[in-house]
Amino acid sequence: MTTHSLDHSGILERRARVLSPTYRLFYEEPLQIVRAEGVWMYDAQGRRYLDAYNNVPVVGHCHPYVVEALTRQARTLNTHTRYLAEQPLELAEQLLATMPRELGNVVYTCTGSEANDLAVRVSKAVTGGTGFIITDFSYHGVTDVLSGMSPEDGGPLGPGVYAVPSPAGADGPAAFGEHVRECLERMRAEGVSLAALLVDTIFSSDGVYADPRGFLAEAVRHVQAAGGLFIADEVQPGFGRLGETMWGFQRHGVLPDLVTMGKPMGNGHPVAAVAARPDVFARFARRRHYFNTYGGNSVSCAAALAVLEVIRDQNLLENARRTGEYLRRGLDALAARTSAIAAVRGAGLFLGVELRHNEASGLAGAAETKRVVNGMCRRGVLLGSTGRHGDVLKIRSPLTFETQHADLLLEALEQTLGGKD
Amino acid sequence: MTTHSLDHSGILERRARVLSPTYRLFYEEPLQIVRAEGVWMYDAQGRRYLDAYNNVPVVGHCHPYVVEALTRQARTLNTHTRYLAEQPLELAEQLLATMPRELGNVVYTCTGSEANDLAVRVSKAVTGGTGFIITDFSYHGVTDVLSGMSPEDGGPLGPGVYAVPSPAGADGPAAFGEHVRECLERMRAEGVSLAALLVDTIFSSDGVYADPRGFLAEAVRHVQAAGGLFIADEVQPGFGRLGETMWGFQRHGVLPDLVTMGKPMGNGHPVAAVAARPDVFARFARRRHYFNTYGGNSVSCAAALAVLEVIRDQNLLENARRTGEYLRRGLDALAARTSAIAAVRGAGLFLGVELRHNEASGLAGAAETKRVVNGMCRRGVLLGSTGRHGDVLKIRSPLTFETQHADLLLEALEQTLGGKD
Numbered sequence: 001m002t003t004h005s006l007d008h009s010g011i012l013e014r015r016a017r018v019l020s021p022t023y024r025l026f027y028e029e030p031l032q033i034v035r036a037e038g039v040w041m042y043d044a045q046g047r048r049y050l051d052a053y054n055n056v057p058v059v060g061h062c063h064p065y066v067v068e069a070l071t072r073q074a075r076t077l078n079t080h081t082r083y084l085a086e087q088p089l090e091l092a093e094q095l096l097a098t099m100p101r102e103l104g105n106v107v108y109t110c111t112g113s114e115a116n117d118l119a120v121r122v123s124k125a126v127t128g129g130t131g132f133i134i135t136d137f138s139y140h141g142v143t144d145v146l147s148g149m150s151p152e153d154g155g156p157l158g159p160g161v162y163a164v165p166s167p168a169g170a171d172g173p174a175a176f177g178e179h180v181r182e183c184l185e186r187m188r189a190e191g192v193s194l195a196a197l198l199v200d201t202i203f204s205s206d207g208v209y210a211d212p213r214g215f216l217a218e219a220v221r222h223v224q225a226a227g228g229l230f231i232a233d234e235v236q237p238g239f240g241r242l243g244e245t246m247w248g249f250q251r252h253g254v255l256p257d258l259v260t261m262g263k264p265m266g267n268g269h270p271v272a273a274v275a276a277r278p279d280v281f282a283r284f285a286r287r288r289h290y291f292n293t294y295g296g297n298s299v300s301c302a303a304a305l306a307v308l309e310v311i312r313d314q315n316l317l318e319n320a321r322r323t324g325e326y327l328r329r330g331l332d333a334l335a336a337r338t339s340a341i342a343a344v345r346g347a348g349l350f351l352g353v354e355l356r357h358n359e360a361s362g363l364a365g366a367a368e369t370k371r372v373v374n375g376m377c378r379r380g381v382l383l384g385s386t387g388r389h390g391d392v393l394k395i396r397s398p399l400t401f402e403t404q405h406a407d408l409l410l411e412a413l414e415q416t417l418g419g420k421d
Numbered sequence: 422m423t424t425h426s427l428d429h430s431g432i433l434e435r436r437a438r439v440l441s442p443t444y445r446l447f448y449e450e451p452l453q454i455v456r457a458e459g460v461w462m463y464d465a466q467g468r469r470y471l472d473a474y475n476n477v478p479v480v481g482h483c484h485p486y487v488v489e490a491l492t493r494q495a496r497t498l499n500t501h502t503r504y505l506a507e508q509p510l511e512l513a514e515q516l517l518a519t520m521p522r523e524l525g526n527v528v529y530t531c532t533g534s535e536a537n538d539l540a541v542r543v544s545k546a547v548t549g550g551t552g553f554i555i556t557d558f559s560y561h562g563v564t565d566v567l568s569g570m571s572p573e574d575g576g577p578l579g580p581g582v583y584a585v586p587s588p589a590g591a592d593g594p595a596a597f598g599e600h601v602r603e604c605l606e607r608m609r610a611e612g613v614s615l616a617a618l619l620v621d622t623i624f625s626s627d628g629v630y631a632d633p634r635g636f637l638a639e640a641v642r643h644v645q646a647a648g649g650l651f652i653a654d655e656v657q658p659g660f661g662r663l664g665e666t667m668w669g670f671q672r673h674g675v676l677p678d679l680v681t682m683g684k685p686m687g688n689g690h691p692v693a694a695v696a697a698r699p700d701v702f703a704r705f706a707r708r709r710h711y712f713n714t715y716g717g718n719s720v721s722c723a724a725a726l727a728v729l730e731v732i733r734d735q736n737l738l739e740n741a742r743r744t745g746e747y748l749r750r751g752l753d754a755l756a757a758r759t760s761a762i763a764a765v766r767g768a769g770l771f772l773g774v775e776l777r778h779n780e781a782s783g784l785a786g787a788a789e790t791k792r793v794v795n796g797m798c799r800r801g802v803l804l805g806s807t808g809r810h811g812d813v814l815k816i817r818s819p820l821t822f823e824t825q826h827a828d829l830l831l832e833a834l835e836q837t838l839g840g841k842d
Binding site: 008011012014015017018019020021022023024025026030031032033034035036041054056057061062064067070071074075076077078079080081082083084085086088089092093096104105106107109110111112113114117118120121124142143144145147153154155262263267268269270271276278281282284285287288289290291292293294297299300 | 429432433435436438439440441442443444445446447451452453454455456457462475477478482483485488491492495496497498499500501502503504505506507509510513514517525526527528530531532533534535538539541542545563564565566568574575576683684688689690691692697699702703705706708709710711712713714715718720721
């Protein structure tokens with residue numbers, strides 16, 4: 001393996017000049033990606049990378065069916081929801097058909113952040129409450145109110161926001177309901193009236209916690225019994241990624257009041273949505289209307305409809321389950337061969353691999369994870385990291401990932417964990 | 422002219438079933454638009470409408486050059502800003518080249534709401550203040566924090582938000598600076614520390630106030646002298662719409678600390694941005710980073726670059742000025758012939774026509790405006806309404822509008838004002 005060091009100084013210098021310093025690049029040696037197809041991304045030198053990180057291109061990069069649908073609609077009409085149109089209705093009908101019957105209405109936004117932000121607004125308006133419960137290393141979006149509900153982002157919690165421990169550790173999932181119950185008591189004692197529990201149903205930034213199925217139910221029961229709403233943040237786990245159900249909340253057998261979705265919905269096109277019980281939106285609608293200029297526009301709907309069609313036609317839910325299980329077994333086997341892997345978690349094609357001190361590299365969990373992410377990149381496999389301690393590899397490939405791709409990933413991971421950079 | 426009544430009951434019923442009741446449709450007889458091209462939109466029955474309302478398709482509906490750029494990029498790569506890429510840099514360079522040198526950095530978002538929301542976050546972080554000054558019938562977006570800064574939306578002002586009177590009436594513009602100065606005094610007296618003045622530089626929802634050039638300068642001077650930032654909300658006036666300058670703030674000879682842009686930026690594709698002084702973003706970056714999944718993605722940048730190219734190549738700034746002046750003269754002449762027009766305001770292709778009691782229809786301002794908007798629609802010309810009293814016709818066509826289109830609009834308006842429905 002040759003070292004893959006390129007001179008990006010020109011582009012880095014332009015970037016530093018015109019983009020805000022709030023931007024961050026992936027990898028010690030940033031990649032200049034110029035094209036992508038399916039599970040592969042290609043850099044400016046033509047080197048290819050297996051994409052095991054990006055969840056947005058859910059049906060694979062540049063899927064021709066989605067591109068064609070997008071193109072056809074962009075040539076014909078791209079307008080908003082204040083005219084009548086079939087597409088937003090067709091899309092809403094198809095989305096709602098994947099959910100419990102109680103969730104009957106849709107509002108379109110452009111991003112998962114806008115979807116979560118709207119769910120927060122709706123929760124406040126409908127309950128009259130201002131109190132929100134989140135997990136203590138969660139991420140829910142970039143808007144002002146969500147930055148106060150996204151401790152992963154590094155800022156302080158917003159007013160009325162309470163963070164409960166992530167379902168980490170052996171007792172974590174079992175204790176989660178009790179943490180939420182105690183939090184509700186604390187809110188009552190402090191005179192904060194409850195609006196909602198907002199949870200990413202795969203607990204991605206918390207470190208990826210999927211099992212046991214159903215552990216979320218007790219927390220949701222406590223919140224709904226206390227008059228609060230449950231917002232299922234499906235921006236990351238949604239659209240079949242978890243391999244058994246279209247939405248993460250379905251693995252837990254719970255009924256959300258609001259469901260937010262985003263990232264993979266348009267395979268890269270900015271489209272997102274909130275689904276909710278009709279009475280929830282109806283109560284919000286008594287006070288406010290909501291118009292999102294691009295939300296549910298013709299092209300966004302065409303892209304999202306094409307994505308749903310590909311997920312069905314290529315049977316990607318089943319593929320995510322099958323390839324995910326295959327990859328999971330491979331990771332478990334690898335964990336049995338190396339002391340560097342502390343745990344393998346997740347569901348379908350959303351997996352977290354928690355690392356600990358690696359004797360081969362001599363590095364502890366977080367430093368080792370960083371080394372592995374960069375080492376995998378040099379070996380041509382793209383991964384990320386997550387978790388409060390930065391010690392969890394995040395594997396979250398397009399749902400078109402096949403066993404041969406899993407094999408490539410596993411082989412590269414075994415080599416990288418072997419400590420040979 | 423035949424009445425144009427269609428049976429939309431099927432689609433309306435589906436819409437009521439699956440979309441949230443927070444949605445609103447335009448016109449007494451809603452339009453089912455199925456395709457559009459240039460300044461024309463076509464309904465399901467093939468009837469065409471002159472679009473004098475939609476500012477998003479700034480270079481004309483479905484402009485082939487923009488569609489081609491979008492398609493080409495969507496086929497090649499659609500990924501985010503955590504890899505190196507030329508497009509977001511090229512776009513930032515081109516955007517910044519249209520602005521004063523002091524504005525040197527860009528952050529991408531997907532919508533004008535996200536752009537304004539980020540500008541608010543940045544203002545709070547950079548100044549340490551929580552106080553915002555807006556106008557009293559302004560609209561700045563749909564997020565939680567912006568809903569408290571958008572009195573047009575009907576909700577209460579957020580904490581720390583102060584509303585000053587719009588620059589309405591004969592003395593309005595001249596008094597605007599003084600209103601802001603008084604507001605700053607009130608904030609000091611009430612112990613609220615200033616973050617920013619947030620102003621739509623065409624005061625669209627306030628009723629369209631463009632003149633005299635420069636009336637905004639005194640207010641900005643007071644705010645910046647008090648240590649606050651000035652956020653120019655260019656979501657509506659930006660991208661050459663006002664016909665003389667690329668951005669509305671430039672007509673006023675002021676230097677914003679932050680500039681937000683959105684709607685027309687991708688001719689319908691969801692792309693938006695914040696430009697700012699580098700030191701402003703740098704101070705924000707000390708505490709927080711900012712990653713917007715779709716913001717500045719490959720396809721969004723390609724669309725926005727194509728739009729800027731068309732604006733330059735088709736000389737649309739000059740066209741907006743020329744056609745806007747022609748239309749303005751026609752409206753002024755019409756105002757001289759009918760007592761129903763109280764005032765014609767605006768710049769370039771962003772015009773407001775304030776209506777008063779119309780003897781021909783017997784209706785007062787707001788009811789007359791509603792009647793005229795619907796009557797114009799039946800005559801095949803799409804307009805909107807705005808202003809605190811709902812008595813201002815909003816004319817805001819694609820920038821490819823030509824004198825022949827202005828003539829059609831003027832003729833239809835004269836007939837409609839004549840009271841014959």
